[in-house]
Amino acid sequence: DTGVSQDPRHKITKRGQNVTFRCDPISEHNRLYWYRQTLGQGPEFLTYFQNEAQLEKSRLLSNRFSAERPKGSFSTLEIQRTEQGDSAMYLCASSVTGGPTYEQYFGPGTRLTVT
Amino acid sequence: DAKTTQPNSMESNEEEPVHLPCNHSTISGTDYIHWYRQLPSQGPEYVIHGLTSNVNNRMASLAIAEDRKSSTLILHRATLRDAAVYYCNYGSGNTGKLIFGQGTTLQVKP
Numbered sequence: 001d002t003g004v005s006q007d008p009r010h011k012i013t014k015r016g017q018n019v020t021f022r023c024d025p026i027s028e029h030n031r032l033y034w035y036r037q038t039l040g041q042g043p044e045f046l047t048y049f050q051n052e053a054q055l056e057k058s059r060l061l062s063n064r065f066s067a068e069r070p071k072g073s074f075s076t077l078e079i080q081r082t083e084q085g086d087s088a089m090y091l092c093a094s095s096v097t098g099g100p101t102y103e104q105y106f107g108p109g110t111r112l113t114v115t
Numbered sequence: 116d117a118k119t120t121q122p123n124s125m126e127s128n129e130e131e132p133v134h135l136p137c138n139h140s141t142i143s144g145t146d147y148i149h150w151y152r153q154l155p156s157q158g159p160e161y162v163i164h165g166l167t168s169n170v171n172n173r174m175a176s177l178a179i180a181e182d183r184k185s186s187t188l189i190l191h192r193a194t195l196r197d198a199a200v201y202y203c204n205y206g207s208g209n210t211g212k213l214i215f216g217q218g219t220t221l222q223v224k225p
Contacts, residue, residue: 004158031211042216043159043213045212045213048210093158093159102147102161104211107158
Protein backbone atom coordinates (compact mmCIF):
# COMPACT_ATOMS: atom_id res chain seq x y z
CA ASP A 1 0.00 0.00 0.00
CA THR A 2 1.48 3.34 -0.99
CA GLY A 3 -0.94 5.61 0.86
CA VAL A 4 -0.14 8.18 3.53
CA SER A 5 1.01 6.57 6.76
CA GLN A 6 1.18 8.03 10.25
CA ASP A 7 2.90 6.81 13.35
CA PRO A 8 1.90 6.20 16.06
CA ARG A 9 -1.81 5.64 15.58
CA HIS A 10 -2.53 6.32 19.23
CA LYS A 11 -0.60 8.20 21.88
CA ILE A 12 -1.49 8.70 25.53
CA THR A 13 0.65 11.16 27.42
CA LYS A 14 0.61 13.08 30.64
CA ARG A 15 0.15 16.82 30.70
CA GLY A 16 3.45 18.62 30.37
CA GLN A 17 5.18 15.91 28.36
CA ASN A 18 6.47 16.37 24.81
CA VAL A 19 5.18 14.22 21.96
CA THR A 20 6.26 13.77 18.35
CA PHE A 21 4.25 12.35 15.47
CA ARG A 22 5.51 11.19 12.11
CA CYS A 23 3.88 11.33 8.68
CA ASP A 24 5.09 9.56 5.55
CA PRO A 25 3.36 11.00 2.47
CA ILE A 26 2.78 9.30 -0.85
CA SER A 27 6.24 9.11 -2.38
CA GLU A 28 5.80 11.41 -5.38
CA HIS A 29 3.79 14.04 -3.48
CA ASN A 30 5.72 17.20 -2.70
CA ARG A 31 3.02 18.95 -0.66
CA LEU A 32 2.33 17.83 2.89
CA TYR A 33 -0.34 19.17 5.25
CA TRP A 34 -1.13 18.80 8.94
CA TYR A 35 -4.66 19.15 10.33
CA ARG A 36 -6.17 18.70 13.77
CA GLN A 37 -9.63 17.30 14.42
CA THR A 38 -11.52 17.32 17.69
CA LEU A 39 -14.57 15.21 18.35
CA GLY A 40 -17.61 16.22 16.33
CA GLN A 41 -15.74 18.89 14.37
CA GLY A 42 -14.27 19.02 10.91
CA PRO A 43 -10.48 19.01 10.53
CA GLU A 44 -8.69 22.32 11.14
CA PHE A 45 -5.69 23.30 9.06
CA LEU A 46 -2.42 23.64 10.98
CA THR A 47 0.40 23.97 8.47
CA TYR A 48 1.71 22.82 5.12
CA PHE A 49 5.00 22.20 3.33
CA GLN A 50 6.05 22.27 -0.25
CA ASN A 51 9.09 20.06 -0.35
CA GLU A 52 11.07 21.08 2.75
CA ALA A 53 9.73 24.64 2.92
CA GLN A 54 7.00 25.41 5.43
CA LEU A 55 4.79 27.81 3.48
CA GLU A 56 1.91 28.53 5.82
CA LYS A 57 1.11 28.15 9.49
CA SER A 58 -2.26 28.59 11.11
CA ARG A 59 -2.78 30.86 14.10
CA LEU A 60 -3.87 27.64 15.82
CA LEU A 61 -0.25 26.53 15.74
CA SER A 62 1.00 27.97 19.01
CA ASN A 63 4.69 28.22 19.86
CA ARG A 64 4.41 24.84 21.58
CA PHE A 65 3.88 23.24 18.18
CA SER A 66 6.60 22.76 15.61
CA ALA A 67 6.62 20.89 12.33
CA GLU A 68 9.51 19.91 10.14
CA ARG A 69 10.08 18.22 6.83
CA PRO A 70 13.86 18.15 6.66
CA LYS A 71 14.45 16.34 3.39
CA GLY A 72 11.16 17.00 1.70
CA SER A 73 9.94 13.49 2.39
CA PHE A 74 8.53 12.53 5.79
CA SER A 75 7.40 15.14 8.29
CA THR A 76 7.25 15.37 12.07
CA LEU A 77 4.89 17.35 14.27
CA GLU A 78 6.09 17.99 17.81
CA ILE A 79 4.00 19.32 20.67
CA GLN A 80 5.91 20.54 23.70
CA ARG A 81 4.47 20.78 27.20
CA THR A 82 1.22 19.14 26.19
CA GLU A 83 -2.07 20.41 27.60
CA GLN A 84 -5.39 18.63 27.89
CA GLY A 85 -6.75 20.87 25.14
CA ASP A 86 -4.26 19.28 22.76
CA SER A 87 -6.21 16.02 22.88
CA ALA A 88 -7.36 15.46 19.31
CA MET A 89 -6.82 13.50 16.13
CA TYR A 90 -3.81 14.79 14.18
CA LEU A 91 -4.18 14.19 10.46
CA CYS A 92 -1.57 14.36 7.76
CA ALA A 93 -2.33 14.71 4.05
CA SER A 94 -0.27 14.97 0.88
CA SER A 95 -0.80 16.18 -2.67
CA VAL A 96 1.03 16.95 -5.87
CA THR A 97 1.91 20.51 -6.83
CA GLY A 98 0.74 21.30 -10.30
CA GLY A 99 -2.16 18.94 -9.88
CA PRO A 100 -5.42 19.89 -8.23
CA THR A 101 -4.03 20.70 -4.80
CA TYR A 102 -7.49 20.34 -3.31
CA GLU A 103 -7.19 16.63 -4.09
CA GLN A 104 -5.41 15.69 -0.92
CA TYR A 105 -4.81 12.18 0.34
CA PHE A 106 -5.17 11.76 4.07
CA GLY A 107 -3.54 9.32 6.44
CA PRO A 108 -5.42 7.47 9.19
CA GLY A 109 -4.38 10.01 11.82
CA THR A 110 -2.71 9.90 15.22
CA ARG A 111 -5.10 10.11 18.14
CA LEU A 112 -3.55 12.00 21.06
CA THR A 113 -4.96 11.78 24.56
CA VAL A 114 -3.47 14.06 27.20
CA THR A 115 -4.27 13.01 30.76
CA ASP B 116 -11.50 31.67 5.32
CA ALA B 117 -14.06 29.92 3.15
CA LYS B 118 -17.47 29.53 4.77
CA THR B 119 -19.99 26.89 3.79
CA THR B 120 -23.39 25.89 5.13
CA GLN B 121 -24.57 22.28 5.13
CA PRO B 122 -27.39 20.45 6.89
CA ASN B 123 -26.14 18.69 10.01
CA SER B 124 -27.58 15.32 9.04
CA MET B 125 -29.47 13.48 6.34
CA GLU B 126 -30.95 10.02 5.95
CA SER B 127 -31.29 7.85 2.91
CA ASN B 128 -32.44 4.37 2.05
CA GLU B 129 -30.02 1.94 0.50
CA GLU B 130 -30.05 1.86 -3.31
CA GLU B 131 -31.73 5.27 -3.52
CA PRO B 132 -30.14 8.50 -4.77
CA VAL B 133 -28.93 11.07 -2.26
CA HIS B 134 -28.61 14.80 -2.83
CA LEU B 135 -26.35 16.59 -0.35
CA PRO B 136 -26.64 20.39 -0.55
CA CYS B 137 -24.05 23.03 0.27
CA ASN B 138 -24.31 26.82 0.28
CA HIS B 139 -21.19 28.86 -0.38
CA SER B 140 -22.50 32.35 -1.02
CA THR B 141 -19.13 34.10 -0.56
CA ILE B 142 -17.33 32.06 -3.21
CA SER B 143 -15.24 34.04 -5.70
CA GLY B 144 -15.01 33.47 -9.42
CA THR B 145 -11.77 31.50 -9.33
CA ASP B 146 -12.55 29.28 -6.33
CA TYR B 147 -12.99 25.58 -6.92
CA ILE B 148 -15.68 23.70 -5.02
CA HIS B 149 -14.59 20.41 -3.53
CA TRP B 150 -16.16 17.64 -1.52
CA TYR B 151 -14.57 15.22 0.90
CA ARG B 152 -16.08 12.51 3.03
CA GLN B 153 -14.93 10.91 6.25
CA LEU B 154 -15.88 7.40 7.20
CA PRO B 155 -15.85 6.47 10.87
CA SER B 156 -12.35 6.18 12.31
CA GLN B 157 -10.68 7.18 9.05
CA GLY B 158 -9.09 10.30 7.57
CA PRO B 159 -11.09 12.36 5.05
CA GLU B 160 -11.30 11.04 1.50
CA TYR B 161 -11.45 13.19 -1.62
CA VAL B 162 -14.72 12.78 -3.51
CA ILE B 163 -14.97 15.34 -6.30
CA HIS B 164 -14.28 18.94 -7.28
CA GLY B 165 -15.54 21.43 -9.85
CA LEU B 166 -15.46 25.06 -10.95
CA THR B 167 -18.50 25.89 -13.05
CA SER B 168 -19.69 22.86 -14.99
CA ASN B 169 -21.29 19.81 -13.48
CA VAL B 170 -18.81 17.00 -12.90
CA ASN B 171 -19.06 13.24 -12.76
CA ASN B 172 -16.64 10.64 -11.51
CA ARG B 173 -16.85 7.05 -10.36
CA MET B 174 -17.86 8.06 -6.85
CA ALA B 175 -20.40 10.81 -7.37
CA SER B 176 -21.70 13.76 -9.39
CA LEU B 177 -21.38 17.42 -8.54
CA ALA B 178 -24.07 19.83 -9.64
CA ILE B 179 -23.07 23.50 -9.41
CA ALA B 180 -25.66 26.27 -9.47
CA GLU B 181 -25.39 28.81 -12.25
CA ASP B 182 -24.47 31.59 -9.80
CA ARG B 183 -22.05 29.17 -8.05
CA LYS B 184 -23.40 30.10 -4.64
CA SER B 185 -24.52 26.55 -4.00
CA SER B 186 -23.73 23.02 -5.10
CA THR B 187 -25.13 19.54 -4.63
CA LEU B 188 -23.24 16.30 -4.27
CA ILE B 189 -25.21 13.43 -5.78
CA LEU B 190 -24.70 9.81 -4.83
CA HIS B 191 -26.64 7.93 -7.45
CA ARG B 192 -27.27 4.77 -5.45
CA ALA B 193 -26.44 4.97 -1.78
CA THR B 194 -24.88 1.94 -0.15
CA LEU B 195 -24.27 1.24 3.51
CA ARG B 196 -20.60 2.03 2.90
CA ASP B 197 -21.55 5.59 1.94
CA ALA B 198 -22.54 6.37 5.53
CA ALA B 199 -20.07 9.10 6.46
CA VAL B 200 -19.65 12.80 7.17
CA TYR B 201 -19.60 14.76 3.92
CA TYR B 202 -17.76 18.08 3.78
CA CYS B 203 -17.91 20.71 1.09
CA ASN B 204 -15.40 23.53 0.91
CA TYR B 205 -13.88 25.87 -1.63
CA GLY B 206 -10.63 27.62 -2.35
CA SER B 207 -8.33 28.81 -5.08
CA GLY B 208 -5.95 25.91 -4.72
CA ASN B 209 -2.94 28.23 -4.51
CA THR B 210 -2.26 27.34 -0.90
CA GLY B 211 -3.93 23.99 -1.01
CA LYS B 212 -5.23 24.26 2.51
CA LEU B 213 -8.72 22.95 3.06
CA ILE B 214 -11.19 24.69 5.36
CA PHE B 215 -13.68 22.18 6.68
CA GLY B 216 -17.04 23.11 8.17
CA GLN B 217 -19.24 20.87 10.29
CA GLY B 218 -20.25 18.69 7.38
CA THR B 219 -23.36 16.58 6.84
CA THR B 220 -23.64 13.22 8.56
CA LEU B 221 -25.28 10.84 6.12
CA GLN B 222 -27.07 7.79 7.49
CA VAL B 223 -28.00 5.02 5.06
CA LYS B 224 -30.73 2.64 6.09
CA PRO B 225 -30.95 -0.90 4.71
